[in-house]
Amino acid sequence: MWKIIKILGFVVGAYLIVRAVAEPFVIDMSDPATYRNDWGGPGLAGVLAVHCGPGVVAAGLMTWALMRRRSRSRGESR
Template sequence: MKKALYVLGMVLGAYLVVRAIVEPFVIDLSDPATYRDDWGGPSLAGVLAVHSGPGVVAAVLMGWALVRRRQQRMAD
């Protein structure tokens, strides 16, 4: 069960990271009308925080989990 949750968490995390990377390219950063009605709008900082923030958090947690898993394997 732990492996299934680990894999599911990594897949979800990868989705959030990819979404965070793609978001600045999907919206026109110079045209507020393209992101005004999005979550976190009407400011660009709010939109990027809401859409890219979870990806940054996921990347940090995934890195932490991978380092921890590697350290556990080396200890065994």
């Protein structure tokens, strides 16, 4: 069961990372009318925080989990 939860977490995390990378290209940052009504609007900083923030957090957590797993597997093989 934990394996399924971990895989699902990585799939959701990958989605959030892709969304965070794509968001600056999807909106026209020079035209506030394109993102004024988005979540986090009307300011650009709020929109980017709401749309890119979860992807940054997911990338950090996924990196931490992979590093933790790698260090655990190295400790067992010694």
